[in-house]
Amino acid sequence: MKHNVKITIIILVMFLLTQFIGLYVVNSYASQKVVDGQIVNNTGKILPYGMGIQKENQNFDLTSTLFSLLFSLIIAISLIFFLIKIKARFIMRTWFFVVSTIALGISFTAFLPSTKYASWIGLAIALPFAIRKIYKREIVTHNLTELFIYPGIAAVFVPILQIFFIIILLFVISVYDMWAVWKSKIMQKMAKFQMEEVNVFGGFFIPYASKKVKNKIKELKIKFSSKKKLQKEFEKSKLKINLAILGGGDIVFPIIASGVVLKVWGIIPALIVTLGAFLGLMGLLIFSEKKKMYPAMPFITAGIFLGMLISWIFII
Secondary structure, eight states: OOSOHHHHHHHHHHHHHHHHHHHHHHHHTOSEEEETTEEEEOOOOOOTTTTSOOGGGOOOOHHHHHHHHHHHHHHHHHHHHHHHHTTOHHHHHHHHHHHHHHHHHHHHHHTSOOOTTHHHHHHHHHHHHHHHHHHTOOHHHHHHHHHHHHHHHHHHHGGGOOHHHHHHHHHHHHHHHHIIIIISOHHHHHHHHIIIIISOOSEEEEEEOOHHHHHHHHHHHHHOOSHHHHHHHHHHHTOOOEEEEEEHHHHHHHHHHHHHHHHHTOHHHHHHHHHHHHHHHHHHHHHOOTTOOOOSHHHHHHHHHHHHHHHHHHTO
């Protein structure tokens, strides 16, 4: 097992909670629903901040949309690599801040009553959370906001995807994830740069230590009241702090997949897909080894595909 039982359970619970929040948020903005096995139009909330597709533009070519999405992902990843290369900390922080604020606003608005100013109220709630997340670097706030950021992002992409295209997208992302972690090691470099240089990480981030190290940290905190001196002593002591992380892509793509299934097949298949993703991640965390890096998406994708297959055979 890569992490201890407690940390493994925390990661799994956070992942599952985010998936359920994601289904709720996606469903809140759904323009169609499955009722008694039939797809019917639904007058759900409109995605705020100009993120929704206008009704007159909904007859778009799905194939072109998929390739546009894949091309956009390639451009975004290339841009991130370029920013890492030139160490553009300010730009990356600003990017994280803007995306976090909008995504949080979308998620919070989904939980508010449908009023004229609901989206602005959602944004007002999101703003202080985003500021604290990006500029204060507080672990609790960071992970709390992550629970709502990815549902907001997923709500933007679910309307433009169908089952066939999400299968292709998941396959491509999984292959890329394996290459980025096992072959090129780019994913590790990206995570290291985010945490050490930008002081922001996209995904769940849980530091933990042994009892011996925890006691040493307590002693240092009692001995040094100044934060600067305490930080220097931490660096001198070279205390071993373990990190349990789960990247943002590993969280958001399962939400998008279950959201698309919800839109086309209904709630039960969507929950089965969510369960499949959960079991895929759980299997990875249980059977992976310490001090080794693993791409999570291939395992999560396998679980998603299994959930889709079961739904297609027994429910659809």
